[in-house]
Amino acid sequence: MSIALIVGVGDGLSASLARQLAARGHHLVLAARETDKLADLEAETGATTATCDAADPAAVSRLFEQVDGIDDDLAVAIYNPSARVRGPLVDLDPAEVRRALDVTAYGAFLVAQAAARRMLAQGHGTILFTGASAGVKGFARSAPFAMGKFALRGLAQSMARELHPQNVHVGHVVIDGAIRNPGRSEPADKPDSMLDPDAIAKTYLALIDQHRSAWSWEIELRPFVERF
Numbered sequence: 001m002s003i004a005l006i007v008g009v010g011d012g013l014s015a016s017l018a019r020q021l022a023a024r025g026h027h028l029v030l031a032a033r034e035t036d037k038l039a040d041l042e043a044e045t046g047a048t049t050a051t052c053d054a055a056d057p058a059a060v061s062r063l064f065e066q067v068d069g070i071d072d073d074l075a076v077a078i079y080n081p082s083a084r085v086r087g088p089l090v091d092l093d094p095a096e097v098r099r100a101l102d103v104t105a106y107g108a109f110l111v112a113q114a115a116a117r118r119m120l121a122q123g124h125g126t127i128l129f130t131g132a133s134a135g136v137k138g139f140a141r142s143a144p145f146a147m148g149k150f151a152l153r154g155l156a157q158s159m160a161r162e163l164h165p166q167n168v169h170v171g172h173v174v175i176d177g178a179i180r181n182p183g184r185s186e187p188a189d190k191p192d193s194m195l196d197p198d199a200i201a202k203t204y205l206a207l208i209d210q211h212r213s214a215w216s217w218e219i220e221l222r223p224f225v226e227r228f
Contacts, residue, residue: 008130027048050066082104089143112129134146
């Protein structure tokens, strides 16, 4: 039963990923800054939970020590966290911007580096990043989010070019639109105008399943009504 690690777990996309990966028989490790909220998902999936601030190198090291304590290969690592700071450029707090970049991009590097070390040693694995349309186009009054997501996309592309020839699959999923979750859904007269987290998760699993003769490094997902 190989290990699937999800970093940045809540009640939306990451919960859908957890359920679908558990259904495949993976030993789940679910990491979040606050794990109390994961109790129901932990019970449902049989997951191991871990407290982790992904932007803290020491915390990421402890997380992977916990992963190493499970007697199996790390087959999948998924990085979800991001942080937004909105407002006019001239009014942004530099400390808040730095923290946003740490969560969205630096944390992704730390987790991906640790996962890659293990996957290279075992000879296989898949690392997936949850991106956003802000990683391919910057929006007004949202510079920090664009900075972090552009960096995330660059990390994924560089890793794919380096690691694909070494049999480690790296993928970046551009989420272009709002994701439905228990606290947010589309209007009744606009069905499917938000992304269904279960449908997104199925695409992640399709990436994991890709044959290495035809790997994707990036895929874009958006509702049928979204303009692009």
